[in-house]
Amino acid sequence: MRSDDPSGDPRILTLTYTSSVTDLLSVTQLVELIEQIRSKNERLGVTGLLLYSGGNVIQTLEGTSYAVYQVFDAIRADTRHGDVRLLDRRYVGDRSFGTWSMGFRNVSAREVADLQDFNEFARQSVGHDLVDHAASAFELLGTFRVNTA
Template sequence: MVYRMVYVSAATAPLDADALLALLTRAREKNQRLGISGLLLYRDGDFIQLLEGEREAVRGLFHTIERDPRHTRTLVLLEGEAEQRLFPDWSMGFRNLSDPAVRATPGFSHLMNTPSWPTAFQHDPDGCLALLALFQPPV
């Protein structure tokens, strides 16, 4: 079993490509050290992130993220035990949902095109997981 958490948040300031790369580099190093895998989706200042690993590690990392002054409006969409990781080989996968190629992905949710897309999943955790699963690496 693995502990899984999906949350959304908003950046307090816009992130350009260099800022996103720096954030990902630090996140990947930390996640690897903590045994956490997952995926980060970003669009226009909004994040949706899946973290998976040992319960204490995931919750501890989330509390660090929640206190990070670069985030605001943090909201947990789902959390709990799962039988296996969705992203076992990714310390932190990443997709920028503003990329037209990503938006053309079959199954890309229409909810992602709404201005309040992160909170649209608040009442649809299955849809949230289905969206994240679209970005699983091929087996």
């Protein structure tokens, strides 16, 4: 993976956001999109995990700040995403998803209903500023990292 950063900043930035797709994606469309994401992220040295369920996305991106913001800015400009909300942004010592150019999981409604962390995150986040609940979101991503590894 490439990790060139024009700023020369070697620190690892982790950024977690949520969004809603403007049109529901079929399984075929999801697979095609993830393949595009993986190849771009690999070139940029970005790793992470994306969860998709019923049109809702939660994703963590990791890499140099330059690379992460390049990807995040493209997501915010992408008309397929609506209501993009930044949950968490911080520098970390190590990547949580270092072996994945983009881990992916299409989460079923049943899995969402059964996942206590998600229920807590959803319950806390409805109608509130999601930044206050970034830890819950990151724990949710961590649960899926462990369960899909």
